Amino acid sequence: MKKILLPLLLMIATASVAQNNNSFAVHFNLDKYNLTTDAIIVLDNFIAAIKTGAKIKLYGHTDIMAGYEYNDALSLKRTHAVKNYLVKKGFAAGNITEAKGFGKRRPLNSNHGELEMYENRRVEIIVEGNEPTGKKIVPVKENKKATEDRSLTEQIKDTQTTAGKNIVLQNLNFYGGTHVIIPQSLPVLIELADIMKKNPTLEIAIEGHICCQDGKGDGFDYDTRTWNLSENRAKEICKYLNRNGIESSRLQFKGFGHQYPLTAFPEKTEEERVKNRRVEIRIIKK
Helix, strand or coil: CCCCCHHHHHHHHHHHHHHHCCEEEEECCCCCCCCCHHHHHHHHHHHHHCCCCCCEEEEECCCCCCCHHHHHHHHHHHHHHHHHHHHHCCCCHHHEEEEEECCCCCCCCCCCHHHHHHHHCEEEEEECCCCCCCCCCCCCCCCCCCCCCCCHHHHHHCCCCCCCCEEECCCCCECCCCCCECHHHHHHHHHHHHHHHHCCCCEEEEEECCCCCCCCCCCCECCCCECCHHHHHHHHHHHHHHHCCCCHHHEEEEECCCCCCCCCCCCCCHHHHHHHCCEEEEEEEC
16 A cells, blocks of 8 residues: 555545535544644644634544543543634634533544554544544544565574564554553464474564653553553563463563654654554574
8 A cells, every 4th residue: 555645634634624514533642632743733734724614513532541530521621622722723712613522432443452542532523513423534544654575484584683683573562551462463473472482592582662752761551550561561472472382581571661762752643653662572592
């Protein structure tokens, strides 16, 4: 699939809104209600494209993390952030006919993985009275990291893959804000365990990284209520390998938080977030 630049998609989305009386959404980082760079671009394009006098409704939403009361308040704060920005930019406050927060009651998906969680952390902007349907009518798409051309097995077999080499584990993900591995990640974990069994001298370090955080600290793990998310995720992969017959003596793990981002904070697209939100294996001995 060809990659499409985010700014172009944003302009297409907002133009479609203006012409078809449709809806679109802006998204938020985990447990935040301040507008991201992406959200500001979307709203600015919307203001430039919308007809004078158009009326809109704003509906805020969250992902599945935390309880109903907390998420209800958070979704309303997100709605108010969008409303305040639009008014500041000259949109008539009287033309915003509704501004509500629905918390986690109207998800777009099953909240499996951080990408789906991100898609649910949104405020929908409904133009000229269209009610939200629970589906994205005009999605604001973002680039996603392309899958490596070679499989993990092929990369390990490569004679140039020597001690010190790092390899990103593709298609490995967790439930948002936790160290729980999603079922869709099993193929790459099964492949990794198989590689370890077929190469009994292979020793690796599993290294976790996070995105979307200012500074070098680690992320918050909602399961353990501790600030060591990247470490817990790396450790969880070690546990999986242990359960599948790989000795702990062949494994190391470490979390690096946001120390080594591949793209600078703040990440502007989902492609950049995926690059930073990753798990790598480093070859110790082959």
